[in-house]
Structure formats: C-alpha cells, structure tokens
Amino acid sequence: MQIVRRIGVPPVERGSVGGQACPDIFELEDGSFAVIGTDRTDLLGDRLPADAACADHEKIVVITRETLLRARSDILALKG
Template identity: 35%
Template sequence: MRRIGSTPAERGSVGANNCPDVVERDDGDFFVIGKLHLLTAPEAERMNELGASIGEGESLVLVPRDCILAAAKQLVFEGVAGPGGT
C-alpha cells in the first residue's frame, strides 16, 4: 500500500479525528478515508439526477476537496500506469 497525495498533516489536518486520506492498495484499488455522510433530501435528488446511486454494501464518504486534488495531482503526474508501470 501507499499514500496518494499529501499527508493529512501537510494539508493542515491535525488530530486522530481529522485525517482524510487516499491510500492505494497493492491491487491498484483505493481506500478513501473521510467522514460518513448521510444525504440530505436535496443532495439525494441531485445524485439521482446525475445517475449516481449508493448500492447495497456501499457507503457515502465525504472527503475534503484538498485531499482529492492532492491525490489527483499525484495520479496525473504518474500517468495511468502508476509508479510500477503496471
């Protein structure tokens, strides 16, 4: 496993209860650490309009924008194949 993007501390998160993060598994899938989020009615309506749904066994996780942007920046820099070229 490896962290994608900057560390929570580098993004200004401090403490054990405020550590959003993105971690790549060895198989190329990702763990995303964030806050569990219960959709409001307007959010659920908008998600439906977008064709997005939360399936059985899935959870909606709220991740701060800076965390996702840091991860995306690293992934774009590395290209599709990633650091190992696979």
C-alpha cells in the same frame, strides 16, 4: 488486502495538527483505492443522479477539496 501507498500528502501537510479523523486516499495492492472521509450516505443518497446508485454495502464518503487537489499529481501519475 494491503495498503501500498498514500495518494497525495499526509494530513499534517494539509493542516491537521492532531491527526484525528482526517480524510485520506490510499492505493491498495489490487489497484483499488480506499478513502477515509465523512459518511454522507444519509444526506446524499436520495440526491444522486438518476443513473447512479449506492448499494447496501456501499457508502457515499466525502473528502475535502484540498485532499483531492493535493492528490492530483499522484493521481495523474498513476499508470493503467
């Protein structure tokens, strides 16, 4: 599995000076997306809506609002 490209801007453009532990979004070669964020499964797992679930192999990952908003134009440009 390979990363094809970043979705949005690099963390440094969102104010990260050290590049340490910064949320990010990447498109993968199979068309999936990988997200770097803070694991909040323990906090949010019991608060999911009744029609949502988190399997044992899944995690609830939180990214900053700015990360997603700065990726918006790339997301809208995606085809398929």
